[in-house]
Amino acid sequence: AQSVTQPDIHITVSEGASLELRCNYSYGATPYLFWYVQSPGQGLQLLLKYFSGDTLVQGIKGFEAEFKRSQSSFNLRKPSVHWSDAAEYFCAVGRKAAGNKLTFGGGTRVLVKP
Amino acid sequence: DTEVTQTPKHLVMGMTNKKSLKCEQHMGHRAMYWYKQKAKKPPELMFVYSYEKLSINESVPSRFSPECPNSSLLNLHLHALQPEDSALYLCASSQALSGAFTDTQYFGPGTRLTVL
Numbered sequence: 001a002q003s004v005t006q007p008d009i010h011i012t013v014s015e016g017a018s019l020e021l022r023c024n025y026s027y028g029a030t031p032y033l034f035w036y037v038q039s040p041g042q043g044l045q046l047l048l049k050y051f052s053g054d055t056l057v058q059g060i061k062g063f064e065a066e067f068k069r070s071q072s073s074f075n076l077r078k079p080s081v082h083w084s085d086a087a088e089y090f091c092a093v094g095r096k097a098a099g100n101k102l103t104f105g106g107g108t109r110v111l112v113k114p
Numbered sequence: 115d116t117e118v119t120q121t122p123k124h125l126v127m128g129m130t131n132k133k134s135l136k137c138e139q140h141m142g143h144r145a146m147y148w149y150k151q152k153a154k155k156p157p158e159l160m161f162v163y164s165y166e167k168l169s170i171n172e173s174v175p176s177r178f179s180p181e182c183p184n185s186s187l188l189n190l191h192l193h194a195l196q197p198e199d200s201a202l203y204l205c206a207s208s209q210a211l212s213g214a215f216t217d218t219q220y221f222g223p224g225t226r227l228t229v230l
Contacts, residue, residue: 044221104156
């Protein structure tokens with residue numbers, strides 16, 4: 001069965017500093033990987049996705065993620081965080097064969113210090 | 115435009131009430147989803163509709179009844195809920211369940227449900 005692990009429950013970062021959120025997956029086939037962001041009380045917004053091709057993926061809001069098959073990882077990065085990046089971030093694996101079901105990681109809450 | 119709308123934003127109901135949640139998208143997507151999200155947890159899939167037909171039911175109690183009257187609209191009918199059903203209910207849509215790749219799901223803002 002597929003699974004997604006986000007090892008960091010909380011991360012605190014200073015405004016202007018870089019951010020990296022870790023995501024590890026377990027999946028037998030080619031993974032379809034997503035990062036979503038959720039502000040408090042809001043829905044999920046797609047940041048970026050990886051289906052195939054270039055392993056460095058650019059997303060919205062200045063985020064990027066790198067797919068590393070050898071490490072089963074899909075880490076999210078941003079060079080310089082803004083206060084508005086404070087939110088919950090979810091990594092997810094999609095599985096077409098299971099009705100397009102998404103398996104989410106537990107989430108990482110990002111706090112931004114002024 | 116990747117907008118999914120949900121109404122109402124907030125809903126408070128008693129355990130004997132009947133209410134409905136509504137989800138709408140005008141992106142031409144043919145797959146729609148209901149998720150339940152408890153506080154500080156990731157979303158959990160409840161139902162998947164593909165071409166207006168129920169494709170997946172993740173063993174959801176019958177007090178939750180989904181309906182897809184047309185390709186743009188998805189409802190979730192609620193009856194005799196329990197306090198533990200209080201959560202954020204998210205709707206999502208994607209192009210289709212067919213095709214070579216997993217489709218990207220686009221989420222609505224959710225309905226915050228409180229059951230008293």
